Amino acid sequence: MSARILVVDDILPNIKLLEARLNSEYYDVLTATSGAEALEKVASDSPDMVLLDIMMPGMDGFEVCRKIKENPRTAHIPVVMVTALTEAEDRVRGLEAGADDFLSKPINDTALMARVRSLIRLKITVDEWRVRENTANQLGVANDQVTAMKEPVEHARVLIIEDQDFEVEKLSGVLQRDRDDCIAAAGGAEAMRHIQAEPFDLVIVSLNLEEEDGLRLCSHLRSNEKTRATPIIMIGLEDGMDKIARGLEMGVHDYILRPVDRNEFLARARTQIRRKRFQDRLRSNYENNLSMAVTDPLTGLYNRRYMETHLSQLLSRQEAHKKPLGILLLDIDHFKKVNDTYGHHVGDEVLKEFSRRVSDSLRSFDLVARLGGEEFVVILPDVTEEKAHFIAERLRASIAEEPISCGTDTGYLSITTSVGGMIVHNGGHSVESVLERADKCLYEAKENGRNRTFFEKAGFIHPEKYREAPREMIE
Secondary structure, eight states: OOOEEEEEOSSHHHHHHHHHHHHHTTOEEEEESSHHHHHHHHHHHOOSEEEEESOOSSSOHHHHHHHHHHSTTTTTSOEEEEESOOOHHHHHHHHHTTOSEEEESSOOHHHHHHHHHHHHHHHHHHHHHHHHHHHHHHTTOOOOOOOGGGSOOSSOEEEEEOSOHHHHHHHHHHHGGGTOEEEEESSHHHHHHHHHHSOOSEEEEETTOSSSOHHHHHHHHHHSTTTTTSOEEEEEOGGGHHHHHHHHHTTOOEEEESSOOHHHHHHHHHHHHHHHHHHHHHHHHHHHHHHHHHBOTTTOSEEHHHHHHHHHHHHHHHHHHOOOEEEEEEEETTHHHHHHHHOHHHHHHHHHHHHHHHHHTSOTTOEEEEEETTEEEEEEESOOHHHHHHHHHHHHHHHHTSOEEOSSSSSEEOOOEEEEEEEEOSSOOOHHHHHHHHHHHHHHHHHTTSSOEEETTTEEOOGGGGSSOOHHHHO
16 A cells, blocks of 8 residues: 655654655655644645654644644644653643544554554545545535534444443443443444444444454444444553554554543544544535536436536447437427416426426436426437337326326326437537437427427337337336
């Protein structure tokens, strides 16, 4: 796993030791000998991780970490503090400044490499979401530039997997400071029943369970769909660092050693809860905003912007694979009269029901989009001419043969649609050209009576011929 790691220490021999160890694992190493230089290199070189000494003259490691984590452009970079300090208060102070972990001098090689690999994997996940954010920004979605440090930590749902009652009481008592809702399970079977019933923000797993292997349980949690994205904190013994390292390798997020310091445990739990809520919010905002950017808010169908991008990709692929591509344009007949006579609220009801019926009449891999107003486009990948004729007629009939329920005096309205279609057989076509050809066919259907389907080359499609079709044509 190649990555760029910034080592920050004001003592050159310390830098050389870490640099040699990381180079032996094929990591690229950057170095800095002061807090100010570290911040400059974080900004200019965007490392994948920072190994940061605490005791430095001028700007100490706590302040450097805080500045990295407060900047939305660098907050996603994992920071591990490297220190000779042994007091739990110092670890808590670092965690509260945003540090992802602590390593004590002299550094244990097993702990170092396990933590490096674990945090690099975490950064890769965050980077994927940042790329998606950039995509959303290109589509005009605003980025509010927030960081995980601003996320609330209170009222989290925490699952504690521990078979010693006094340990459960101790851990849940600490989490009560943040008014967390703690659920205890003595083993894996009981834990899975809780997990199936409700989601959690954090799972605590003892590696010293009497009846089962805590590390195997962690592995199961990491592979389970319901807990794959849920942070896990292991609790283990200092002489069990090999087991903890294996846990970090498999994707467990953090650990704490016994005897558990209450303040450090709370700080580590808060870090994981913040991170979970931050990634959940990123995911939710991205999905919601991207949906708003590419879908029509009234009908829920894709909008013209998305359709053109999608069709452009299909046309490029069609040029390479030579598979026919069908394009249908649909226009609701006399829709202006609906709005003028019954009002726009009825028109909106018609548009929504029209969209639902069209979507329900298509294959799972077809695409329907609203171009605007009462005009829609359907894209049919890998379709024969006969099947395209059948699908077009099925769409037309799905609208014409059953009145639409809406807010008129009678409670319904009879609506029809005209359909124009064409098939792309060869490459070299643009989005504009194929839509223009389909639009000419739609014009023919509307000018010759409406409620009709007209295809390029094939002309008018006779409804009776396509009222029923073989099963292989429907699917």
